[in-house]
Amino acid sequence: MGRVDGKTALVTGAAHGIGRTAARMLAEEGAAVALTDVDADAGAEAAADIRADGGEATFYEHDVTAEDDWRDVVTDVHAAMGGPTVLVNNAGIYQIAPLDEMSVEDWRTLMDINVTGVFLGMKHCTPLMEEAGTGSVINVSSVAGLIGLAGHACYGASKGAVRTMTKDAAIELAEAGVRVNSIHPAYIDTQMADYGADMQGATKEELDAMHPIGHMGEPEDVGYAILYLASDESSFTTGAELVMDGGLTAQ
Numbered sequence: 001m002g003r004v005d006g007k008t009a010l011v012t013g014a015a016h017g018i019g020r021t022a023a024r025m026l027a028e029e030g031a032a033v034a035l036t037d038v039d040a041d042a043g044a045e046a047a048a049d050i051r052a053d054g055g056e057a058t059f060y061e062h063d064v065t066a067e068d069d070w071r072d073v074v075t076d077v078h079a080a081m082g083g084p085t086v087l088v089n090n091a092g093i094y095q096i097a098p099l100d101e102m103s104v105e106d107w108r109t110l111m112d113i114n115v116t117g118v119f120l121g122m123k124h125c126t127p128l129m130e131e132a133g134t135g136s137v138i139n140v141s142s143v144a145g146l147i148g149l150a151g152h153a154c155y156g157a158s159k160g161a162v163r164t165m166t167k168d169a170a171i172e173l174a175e176a177g178v179r180v181n182s183i184h185p186a187y188i189d190t191q192m193a194d195y196g197a198d199m200q201g202a203t204k205e206e207l208d209a210m211h212p213i214g215h216m217g218e219p220e221d222v223g224y225a226i227l228y229l230a231s232d233e234s235s236f237t238t239g240a241e242l243v244m245d246g247g248l249t250a251q
């Protein structure tokens with residue numbers, strides 16, 4: 001008996017990193033998983049890996065900033081594996097720079113993916129959850145949505161928006177049986193952490209040392225939080241912000 005048996009999970013940004021790992025873990029625990037991403041080759045490979053291990057997974061090419069893509073993906077997933085009762089709004093980009101070096105174009109691109117993408121996901125998936133009388137939305141924010149960090153005004157604004165829109169949606173949808181929570185990782189060992197190290201002229205060891213626990217996280221550390229929030233184990237939890245940061249924000 002898996003922890004998410006019988007659920008259909010849509011995971012955005014599932015070709016790499018946290019999304020790819022979360023998709024695998026959800027499938028291992030019994031969910032039918034729709035993986036979506038702009039990177040079609042890596043996304044198809046991620047879904048094939050899950051199927052090779054006996055899980056149920058299909059890849060859909062999908063740009064989270066495009067409302068028509070959301071309409072198509074949700075319609076196709078509904079027809080193929082049932083309406084999603086779990087949505088992991090994970091797709092995101094990370095750009096850091098001093099305020100006077102961040103262009104308006106970069107600001108808009110980041111906001112479009114990190115904020116508009118999450119809004120559109122909730123807009124197009126939660127009506128089906130309301131119809132089903134059950135659902136769990138997991139919005140991937142960051143510790144940068146909780147605390148201030150130099151160079152993070154744009155990224156932090158996007159993740160702060162995800163944090164508050166999660167609470168708004170949680171209140172709006174509570175009576176319908178749809179839960180909405182945000183998760184807040186610190187550095188997790190993906191290509192995003194490599195970029196963070198490069199941009200800050202830091203070594204991986206220096207990034208590790210930012211976390212009181214002594215090292216950055218692994219994608220599985222976030223995957224377990226997603227699994228918990230996707231499952232009925234968290235049925236009394238909505239509007240919450242779950243931190244997995246090795247103690248970074250406890251300081």
Ligand SMILES: NC(=O)c1ccc[n+]([C@@H]2O[C@H](COP(=O)([O-])OP(=O)(O)OC[C@H]3O[C@@H](n4cnc5c(N)ncnc54)[C@H](O)[C@@H]3O)[C@@H](O)[C@H]2O)c1
Pocket residue numbers: 012013014015016017018019036037038039062063064065090091092093094113140141142143184185186187188189190191192193
């Ligand atoms: N890795 C970290 O240190 C860290 C820390 C805190 C929060 N996060 C958040 O976790 C999430 C996943 O990050 P990750 O580390 O796995 O990054 P990643 O770069 O490994 O993966 C991000 C995925 O999103 C996809 N993507 C980018 N733009 C897209 C778009 N417009 N539409 C659909 N897919 C798109 C990429 O192709 C990629 O597969 C992001 O929201 C990120 O902000 C990451």
